[in-house]
Amino acid sequence: MTFKNIASEQSQATGADDSLPSGDSKDGLTAAFVRRSAAGLEDCGPHRLARRLRDAAAIDLSLGRLLEGHANALRLIMIHGDDADRAALRSDLNAGKTFGVWGADSTPPVNADRGRLSGAKRFASGLGIVDRAIVTSGRGAEQQLYIVDASDPARHDPASWDMSGMQASRSGRFDCSDLAARPIGAPGCYTTEPHFVGGTWRIAAVAVGGIIGLLDRAAAQLLARDHLQAEAQLLRLSPIALRVPAAWAGILRAGCFADGAPGAAAPETAAVLSVSTRLLTEELGQDCIAAVERSVGLSMFAADDDIGCHARDLACYLRQAARDAFLIQVGRAMLGEPGGMAEWLDACD
Structure with a gap:
């Protein structure tokens, strides 16, 4: 399409x-x-x-x-x-x-x-x-x-x-x-949090949209070529597709936390939870671009190719600022709880 x-x-x-x-x-x-x-x-x-x-x-x-x-x-x-x-x-x-x-x-x-x-x-x-x-x-x-x-x-x-x-x-x-x-x-x-970094779940939602848009375009192209059911293609694209629902659930959770009473009560937790979805979708988006390039092939590198244009847009959009700083922030929060990761996850419920 x-x-x-x-x-x-x-x-x-x-x-x-x-x-x-x-x-x-x-x-x-x-x-x-x-x-x-x-x-x-x-x-x-x-x-x-x-x-x-x-x-x-x-x-x-x-x-x-x-x-x-x-x-x-x-x-x-x-x-x-x-x-x-x-x-x-x-x-x-x-x-x-x-x-x-x-x-x-x-x-x-x-x-x-x-x-x-x-x-x-x-x-x-x-x-x-x-x-x-x-x-x-x-x-x-x-x-x-x-x-x-x-x-x-x-x-x-x-x-x-x-x-x-x-x-x-x-x-x-x-x-x-x-x-x-x-x-x-x-x-x-x-x-001030939870309205600054705590709002990056919205960026993650846009990124997921870009990812599913790229997957849908690639699948339509492969279907038109009668290549979609080839095992090699499914092995490339399925690992991306199966991670999308998990990322989406995390975005919805982060948005509800940051925009609700939990975010007001624990603004720094809201910020970490929200930016973690941005980092996750960045990695997923990069993997998606690589998988689609291998699946669709040379045609998507034409300047006016729809799949290629969407992939370039996604690569550009994913390049948000301060990635390393956010990753350090997330790691310190999630790995620094005395009770381990389970304690941090319970704090996000």
């Missing part, structure tokens, strides 16, 4: 009146389709949100990335904002606005002075799609969240995104020079 066909089926299933770009080139997602796909995310609990992120990423990882950023921004405003911030958010959502979170600084970094920003952000996803962005200024305990109007195309530099994957995410540099900004929350609130 091609990218075009998958997008068409999703559009029909959701009743959307817009669609992903025609053809298999994946030049970009339309703003209208992303906004339609994002509708109602603010009302989703962790199970429903995880499913929506997963299913979007199975179609296109850039769509999953943009929806995850939108969901992240909404939660930051609801958690850290005041009544006026939440009222403005509801008004923007009613108007169909899309949100994002842009944290990575470019050169020069973003700074704030009396409600105006300077500097720039890099890796800003959704240029031309995101209407409102939450950006960070400063570091550590003094780091401040600001909400800005992200819609001015004169501030967008999509040419700075020269990666081989995630081209449809419309990522690039965003210029914050003399940009009006409204602070959200207190200094340092962005990195």
Whole structure:
């Protein structure tokens, strides 16, 4: 099944009146389709949100990335904002606005002075799609969240995104020079748990969507070749498929823990549980790409091949920051309990 066909089926299933770009080139997602796909995310609990992120990423990882950023921004405003911030958010959502979170600084970094920003952000996803962005200024305990109007195309530099994957995410540099900004929350609130690392289960949900999207594409290609039932193919792909349900169950568990009373009571445990799912799906995604390359073969390395494009998107998306630091954090937490792993698992129930 091609990218075009998958997008068409999703559009029909959701009743959307817009669609992903025609053809298999994946030049970009339309703003209208992303906004339609994002509708109602603010009302989703962790199970429903995880499913929506997963299913979007199975179609296109850039769509999953943009929806995850939108969901992240909404939660930051609801958690850290005041009544006026939440009222403005509801008004923007009613108007169909899309949100994002842009944290990575470019050169020069973003700074704030009396409600105006300077500097720039890099890796800003959704240029031309995101209407409102939450950006960070400063570091550590003094780091401040600001909400800005992200819609001015004169501030967008999509040419700075020269990666081989995630081209449809419309990522690039965003210029914050003399940009009006409204602070959200207190200094340092962005990195408080369980809402910072504790929210990485959403990234894991997108990754699982990318994995099952790659498996489904590969299986469809092998079926068309009448190769799917060959034992060699099943031996390559089955070990990936059988690990997906375990990863998915872990994501749902982490989301419910982090977003519920357990996460409020044990925020650091929520962070470890959540980031462990991200690390797990990163390993699973890398193994999936390797297995699909061996199964599908040379055809997926063509520049416009749908399977190859999806694999490159997945490889790019999996390269999140600070992997080693998170792995050390998880190891210390899980292996450092006096009662061993069983005690740590019981603490997550």
